[in-house]
Amino acid sequence: MYSANRLLNLFIKVFNILEKGSDFVNKKMKVAVMLDIEKMGFESRDIPQPKDNEALVKVEYVGVCGSDLHYYEFGRIGDYIVKPPYVLGHEAGGTVVAVGKDVKNLKVGDRVALEPGKTCGHCEFCKTGRYNLCPDVIFFATPPVNGVFQQYVAHEADLCFKLPDNMDTMEGALIEPLSVGFHAAKQGNAHLGQTATVFGAGCIGLMSMMALKAMGVSTVYVVDVMQNRLNKAKELGATEIINGKDEDAVQKIMELTHQKGIDLSIETAGTEITSRQAIKVAKKGSTIVFVGYSKSGEITLPMSMALDKELTFKTVFRYRHIYPVAIDAVSSGKVNLKGVVTNVYDFDDIQRAMDESVHNKDTVVKSVIKII
Structure with a gap:
């Protein structure tokens, strides 16, 4: 039997949760929508109400991802086709403003990073811990699922990761x-003592470089053809930067390694040229991790060389069980996350943000939309 005081405290807790949630009933929010190819606009929509296991989050910052830009520029990625009006954006950080009655791990006022994919929990991939491969995942900004270029989102509380006091919601x-x-x-089993190369110095390339450094890889070379991106890589800790336009990247890497080659390469550019270069500079028995998607979906590789070297190929699709690790790396100072950001735009300037991110790749490395 519950004591009278315990019942009263339980009632007060439930009442406060319901009261907080009721603050947003029948209220409207501002939503940025893709209206057509390279055309953004705004709509007013109902603020979503959190389910029992969800938190209502006031979105404060949303990163602009390469997939957002691809949808914006072409209207599709493979079989995923945008049907306007469509909401882009899946990289979100914000503050909890209400919680469902079953939520125990969060409270109003918590600042959170949102993992954007809700998985089924019962397929073979979910049951074996590889939930990023779940065929029934519901992922922000992956048609037909809308994204989070909006002021509020209701999201499963277990996918809202609380940020420590020394991190803000842009980092989230x-x-x-x-x-x-x-x-x-x-995926590449990065560890102390390795020499690594990252091909491509866009956002994911820079993130991969910083992850390698955080995991103990002391020597990381970065290859790209855009000098501003290479400068950013150097600023964030690259051991050496190589401009593939100005010099032979393979020759330079072999010189730097005294002809020994590379222990681990991460290919993020998604081009045939860089993929072939990764194989050519690979040390025998080493690993190459392919992250970048090619525009055509197919590339030709020197497989005889890969076989002779007994290389291990690994690939990446999103991530799994990483958010706590990534948050700790930032909180502990191992990763300078804000250092990647080159442009911050107000919510009202989202058209300009998308246009400049698509058409000014020589100057824009990573854009963030400030929703608040």
Whole structure:
């Protein structure tokens, strides 16, 4: 039997939760929508109400991902086709403003990073811990599921990771791409004593480089053809930067390693040229992790060389069980997450944010939308 005091405290707790949630009933929020190819607009929509196991989060920052830009520029990625009006954005950080009655791990006022994929929990991949491969995942900004370029989102509480006091919600938003970088490094079994190369110095390449460094890899070379991105890589800790336009990347890497080659390469550019380079600079018995998607979906590789070297190929699809690791890496100072950001835009300027991110790749490395 419950004591009278315990029942009273339970009633007060439930009442406070319901009262907080009721603050948003029948209220409207501002939502940025993709209206057509390279055309953004705004709509007013109902603020979602959290289910029993969900938290209502006031979205404060959303990172602009390469997939957002691809949908914006082309209207589709493979079989995933945008049907306007459509909400982009899946890299979100914000503050909890209400919780469902079954939520125990969060409270109003907690700042959180949102892992964007809800999985089924019962398929063979979920049951074996590889939930990123769940065929029934519901993932923000993956058609037909809308994203989070909006002021509020109701999300499963177990996918809302509380941020420590020394992290803000912009960093919370950027935990998502950092998790891709950590997953790539973990797929390659990154460890102390290795020499690594990252091909591509876009956001994911930079995140991969910082993940490698955080996991103990002291020597990391970064290859790209855009000098501003290489400068950013150097600023964030790259041992050496190599501009593939100005010099032979393979020759330079072999010189740097005294002809020994590379222990671990992470390919994030998604081009045939960089994929072939990764094989050519690989040390015998080493590993290459492929992260970047090619535009055509197919590339030709020197497989005889790969066979002779007995290389291990690994690939990356999103991430799994990474958010706590990534948050700790930022909180402990091992990763300078904000250092990747080159552009921050107000919510009202989202059209300009998307346009500049698509068309000014020589200057824009990573954009973030400030929703608050």
